[in-house]
Amino acid sequence: MNTRGQSVLRRRKCLRAALNPEASEEPIFDALIAARERFGDKEILEDQDRNPLTYTGLIRAAFVLGRKIAALTEPGERVGILLPSSAGVVVTFFGLHAYGRVPVMLNFTSGERNLKAAIKASGVKRVLSARRFVTQAKLEALIDDLATVTEIVWLDDLRQTVGLQDKLFGLMAGFFPNRFRVATAPSDPGVVLFTSGSFGAPKGVVLSQSNLVSNVRQVASHIALDPDWVVFNPLPTFHCFGLTGGVMLPVLTGMKAFQYPSPLHAKQIVELLPQVKASILFATDTFLNQYARVAGPDDFSTLQFVVAGAERVRDETHHLFNTKFGGVKLLEGYGATEAAPVVAVNHPDRNRPGSVGQMLPGMEWRTEPVEGITGGGRLFVRGPNVMRGYMSADDPRVIEPLQGGWHDTGDIVDIDADGYVSILGRVKRFAKIGGEMVSLAAVEGLAAAVWPESRHAVVSIPDSRKGEKLVLVTDRMDAESSRLSEWAREHGAPDLAVPKKIVRLAEVPVLGTGKTDYVGIQKLVETEARAA
Structure with missing residues (x-):
């Protein structure tokens, strides 16, 4: 043999x-x-x-x-x-x-x-x-x-x-x-x-x-x-x-x-x-x-x-x-x-x-x-x-x-x-924007492609016009939506996948296991949205 x-x-x-x-x-x-x-x-x-x-x-x-x-x-x-x-x-x-x-x-x-x-x-x-x-x-x-x-x-x-x-x-x-x-x-x-x-x-x-x-x-x-x-x-x-x-x-x-x-x-x-x-x-x-x-x-x-x-x-x-x-x-x-x-x-x-x-x-x-x-x-x-x-x-x-x-x-x-x-995302990690389902994990991937050395998290909050709105939370202090939009246009990504709101933090919250703390991030973003 x-x-x-x-x-x-x-x-x-x-x-x-x-x-x-x-x-x-x-x-x-x-x-x-x-x-x-x-x-x-x-x-x-x-x-x-x-x-x-x-x-x-x-x-x-x-x-x-x-x-x-x-x-x-x-x-x-x-x-x-x-x-x-x-x-x-x-x-x-x-x-x-x-x-x-x-x-x-x-x-x-x-x-x-x-x-x-x-x-x-x-x-x-x-x-x-x-x-x-x-x-x-x-x-x-x-x-x-x-x-x-x-x-x-x-x-x-x-x-x-x-x-x-x-x-x-x-x-x-x-x-x-x-x-x-x-x-x-x-x-x-x-x-x-x-x-x-x-x-x-x-x-x-x-x-x-x-x-x-x-x-x-x-x-x-x-x-x-x-x-x-x-x-x-x-x-x-x-x-x-x-x-x-x-x-x-x-x-x-x-x-x-x-x-x-x-x-x-x-x-x-x-x-x-x-x-x-x-x-x-x-x-x-x-x-x-x-x-x-x-x-x-x-x-x-x-x-x-x-x-x-x-x-x-x-x-x-x-x-x-x-x-x-x-x-x-x-x-x-x-x-x-x-x-x-x-x-x-x-x-x-x-x-x-x-x-x-x-x-x-x-x-x-x-x-x-x-x-x-x-x-x-x-x-x-x-x-x-x-x-x-x-x-x-x-x-x-x-x-x-x-x-x-x-x-x-x-x-x-x-x-x-x-x-x-291949993991495409969690059921809970999709947002419905203008009638389209958008993967929040994919949006995080977009941000990572633009700023690969930074950590990013994307959540969604209610929006009166489109149903939901994407929010990017990042430790990239100079992050701007315009840079994300530019990358999206160059690579054929839909504009729906570009967060228009960005929250910049010194550190993106994580759990003790190292996983992103989406629950904490969601609360933080919602609190900020109510205060705005």
Whole structure:
């Protein structure tokens, strides 16, 4: 058999294994144990403190800490985690699973109001955090506010109570984890997350353990992953991209996971990448653009590829990677919290910039036409990684099931003959101007073509004459509509796509994940319009 044929055969075998129901129908902690058996007791986890953990070290630490937490909680209880990306959050996550508790990942950048709402919506009685983190992040006032609605449990205090007996217990549990862990089912809750809130109020999502494990298997069957690689994750674990891509994927596939607490530290991150021999970097376009600007030509030399998700990758970011770093492959993907999160992603050998790649193995999809929009359809997806439904607003224990298992992404997509997916925009991200549907994402693309080094956001507000009016919010302080109109005429873009009103800001608001904060921007523009 020739080399090409062998490669195809291996891929097919990998695909069958990845999509084997028995392989994906596995509780999270059991999947961790199985990974140690498969890859050996190698270093698997590290953070900026530079104290790496092996598989056995991670399992033992999870049992010791999990036992302490279990003494304070009830079986099946949902327990909040308010921590940055670190070895500590990974140990805490698996520690909860070792004893049948459910992690609820809380977004500490979302503010007091949203956090309290998330705590109430998910039925959380206790939140785990660390004093060192709270002090460094200056969250003392926030913690004081949260303490009025939930109990704050300090992991620092729990660790100080670990004695010889606990260490001996951890030693034995590390040898025989299957005997010590609490048995759970793949269908049991694996994590509670909240949607980003980029376009509206965050929704509570309960992902099963098999949802998360299945998504790891799907990605691993789509892209051949080398257990010798190192994944660098600066994304927060309250974001599904950071949790699945930055933690679950490397740990369950034998790759070392390096956790960094904030994606905002561009200079520190690019300096660390070659030091830790990072092979894969996960981030959003916002952060990747910043990293590319401050990085030297050799800072990305160890990277096999970079994976971008959560927001559209700008042409400028693609250009930076193509020209400045010797063609380091930038793979754009697409996902949703409701899908654990990866739905589609480009392949290192089949990368089509401008698309988000091909659907993962095991995904089903369909598109439905949207009135007034041509050249695409509203995307619905179904698969082993897709949640059963949203948490009920009335009762956190009740799940509102998806009809037929189909999740309505709310995204307008085009899928070509080769299966490559292009995101045209969200249903909510279209404006009806003079009877014509205009994509706000396309208008942002127009602004980016004129001022590629700036950040832009476009929203719409009511207009008495044309129904709606476009407003460009930009950090380009000399931006003028005339320049946009000139570009539109030269490139055949319709005049309807040119914003006549521009709001100039020192910084365009973003969420903690790096995604554009459209909700905040909409409120800002509407407030300014009322005051005018």
